[in-house]
Amino acid sequence: MKITEKEVDYVARLARLHVQESQMQRLTQDMGNIIAFADKLGELDTEQVEPAAHSIVVENVLRADEVQPSYAREDIIANAPHKQAGCFSVPKIVE
C-alpha cells in the first residue's frame, strides 16, 4: 500500500494531531516504510497459525470478581483541569 500525504493527514485527524506542513514529507515516508515492513509479513503462509496479538505466550490473566476499595472522590478528581460538584467538568456537549 502506497502511503500518501492524504493518509497521513487522515490518521492525524483521527488522532487529533496537528501536523506541521514541514513535517509532512518525513512522516509520509516513515509511515510508508512501516507499512511496507508490516506488509512483508503478508508474504508468509499463516493459514495454520493461530493469530498472535502478543509476542509472549501468556494467556488467561484474570482476576477474581472481588470488590476492592475505590478511591475517595476528591482523590479521583484531584488532578482534573476543571471540576465542579464532584465531577470532571468539560465544555458543554451538544448532541
Added chain:
Amino acid sequence: MSEYEAVIGIEMHAELSTKTKIYCGCKNEFGGEINTHCCPVCTGMPGTLPVLNEKVVEYAVKAGCALNCSIANLSKQDRKNYFYPDLPKAYQISQFDIPLCADGYVDIPLESGTKRIGITRIHIEEDAGKLLHDASDTDSLVDFNRCGVPLIEIVSEPDLRSSEEARVYLETLRSILQYIDVSDCKMQEGSIRCDVNVSIRPKGQKEFGVRSEMKNVNSFRGAIRGIEYEIARQTALLEAGGQVVQETRRWDDAKGESVSMRSKEEAQDYRYFPEPDLMPIRIEKETVEKIRQELPELPHVKRARYVSELGLPEYDAGILTEYRPTAEFFEAAVAAGASAKGASNWIMGDISRILKEKDILIDDVPFSPQQLAEMVQLIESGAISNSAGKKVLETLFESPKAPKQIVEELGLAQISDEGALQKMVQDVLEQNPQSIEDYKAGKDRAIKFMMGQVMKLSKGKANPQTVNALLKEELDKR
C-alpha cells in the same frame, strides 16, 4: 405503489451483573454517589493496567451457550478508538475480529409460530461514563461510576421483519439473560441499551435496502417506536421517489422521532487494534461444556413443559415463564399442593394486578408460594368461596399469615352445611312468592334473584353451588 418489507437487525448491550467492574475491583452497582465507584484504572489514569474479571468471561460464555453460539477457543480484546468525554482513555476496550461467541440463534415465539433469529456474535466490552448535561449551562459534568462496567453486546442477523418481531426478540433475549442470571436487564437503570438497524425493500426483493442505524435507544418501547418511525420515514422517502441515505440517527423518545447524527461520508473510523495491555483468553472445551451443563431450564423449554406436563394453555405458560421469579413462585406453589391452573389463575389475575397497583415485582411479594397454595386448596375444597379468596389474598399482601387463620379471623368460611342453607332458602322463598311464579313461568332471571337473596342472607358465605341445587329442588317441589 409497491409493498415494502422491513429488514431489522439489533445490537443489544446488556450490563453484566458481576460484583465488580470489568478491569478493576470497583463496585459494579447502580445508584452510587457520583464518582465514588472509581479508581485510577477505570478513570484511565496514565500508567495503570487493566486485569480482566473472570466472571465477565464466564457470563459471556453462559450467554453464548444459552443463545446456541459456538464459543471461541482463543479470543482477544481490542481497542476501539474515539474521543468523547465519557471515555477517559479515549478508547474503549472491546472485541473486534475474534469475539467470545459467534454463530448462534434464538427461537422467538410469534403468533404465526416459532421463528429462528440468527445471532451473529456476542462480545465483551466496557461501558463508558455518564455525562450530566443539566447541571450547568456552559459545562457538561462527567460521572465515571459506570465507566468500566462490563457489557456484552449481542448482535443479531438482519432476520427481523417487523417491529412486532423486534419486540418479541428483545423480550426473549431479556428473559433468557435474566434466567441465566448474567444481567438483571433493568431498563430504567440503563442496563440494556440497543442500536437498531432498519432498512426497507420491496416485498420479494432479495437485496437489502440502504439502512439507517439508530444509536443508544434505552428502552424497548423506544426501540419499537423508533423502528416504526424509521419504516414509515423510509417508506415515505421511497414512495416520493427519494433515496434512503446510510446514516446514524438518534432516537428522540420525547419527540417521537429520529434525527440524523452524521452521514456515512464522515463515518467513524475506530482504528481497532489488539489491546496490548490484556492477554488472550483461552477457553477449553471442557469449561464450555461445564457451563452448558449448568444452564438452568430456559424459558422456552419451561413454557413447553408447562403445556405438556401441567396442561396449561400456551398463553398462560408464556406469561408465567417470561420472568424467572414468576415461574419459580408458580412452581413452588404447585409443589406445595396448589393445582397448576389454580395457581396460574391467581398469579396471572389478582396477584399481578395487585403487584401493578403497588408497583412492585413478584420478587417482593410478602407471602410465600406455600401460603398461596394453601389458599388455592381452601377454594378448591369448597371451604371458602372464590370471592373470599380475593379477601384472603388482599390480607396476605398486608400481613402475611396462614390463610386458614385469615379465614377464621375474617369469618370467611363458606357455609356448605345443607341444613343451615335449607333454612335460608325457605325463608327467601316465603318472602318472594312473585319470584316463584316468575320462575314457574320460565323466567330464568327469577332464580338468579333468589340466589342473590340467599347470598345476602348468608352475608356472602353460602356455597353458591349448594344454594343453587337446593333452590331448584325446593322450587320443583312447589
